[in-house]
Amino acid sequence: MPELPEVETTRRLLAPSFVGRTIVRVEHDAPHRYRDTHLAHGRTVEHLDRRGKYLIARLSGEPALELVVHLGMTGSFRPTHTPHTRVTFHFDDGTAAYFQDARRFGKVAVVPAGNYRSMPTLQKMGPEPLSDDFDADAFARAAAAAPAVKPWLLSQLPVAGVGNIYADEALWMAGVHPKQTRLEPDEARRLHAALRAVMTAAIESGGSTLRDYAQPSGEAGGFQFHHNAYGKDGQPCPRCGTSIEKSVVGQRGTHHCPTCQVLRQD
Ligand SMILES: [Zn+2]
Structure with missing residues (x-):
């Protein structure tokens, strides 16, 4: 299961594909797993951050929204579509990012910025281990x-x-x-x-x-x-x-x- 180092590595390598690009469409096949992703349509990714094992993309516009991704057990981003691609992010420049997840424990959701009520683990999370807050x-x-x-x-x-x-x-x-x-x-x-x-x-x-x-x-x-x-x-x-x-x-x-x-x- 991906932990902080895997998610941080993903964040660093994924940032150039996401940041500054406008999401034109999020394509997936499981609305209960991948909630409210249509709210990201037409929004530009301003930052790609990480909190614990969660990736958090800050989106442009009002009201302030975040696209939150948890890789679950088997989730990862890949450069191309695969048989286990669950979510495809289509960008305005014709590029795309592919989230694959064989066992489907991963989550993708668009939420009001900083509102993690639907993700209690994220809401109650302790300090980042490499930050000064981890005293x-x-x-x-x-x-x-x-x-x-x-x-x-x-x-x-x-x-x-x-x-x-x-x-x-x-x-x-x-x-x-x-x-x-x-x-x-x-x-x-x-x-x-x-x-x-x-x-x-x-x-x-x-x-x-x-x-x-x-x-x-x-x-x-x-x-x-x-x-x-x-x-x-x-x-x-x-x-x-x-x-x-x-x-x-x-x-x-x-x-x-x-x-x-x-x-x-x-
Ligand atoms: Zn020993």
Whole structure:
């Protein structure tokens, strides 16, 4: 599932195809999934931003509107029409952008600018991990009272954009067990730094390609070659050599090193 680095990579590479162009028509086959897209017709894309795992295109004109895209499990933008193209954005210069989504968990909607009532996860999202708003002290205070840390990260409440891959990688880097509750201040600080480091490195590599994700050019990302824990069950921990274990935490497949990430009992 695309997480912050994949969505940020998509945003950077997609921006030249969207920004400054006027959307003449949005073509799709599922009105309940792709809501109010006709409201974008005749509007020009002024910016292409990202919040967590959401792409947000700011549109020209009044009332102020945004085109919001969530890639879901298998969504990506591709340079050409494919058998899994769900939404096609036609622009005034004759070009088009193609949103493909094999499993159809992705969402596309036009909403009043800044009004995310129809998308509660986006509405309640925590700070961007690479922004100054993601403050180490505030994170440590919240983490001191937190339930099991991995599901807490995945909730998007303490920080935006962290999914299964980057939660496992950041927890491994910080040496914190995925089920740890009530983090000590030093654990929380290590995790805060690890989240930033992992996100930065993954964006630099163009994200991780496991199955469906690709950059808008069609090229794969490269960060899957730098994973230390995610998907590495049975392989030696790069830090200590112990076999990485796979378990289920909060209904998600989870990878950790039993030597580097010890569950501390309160
Ligand atoms: Zn280890």
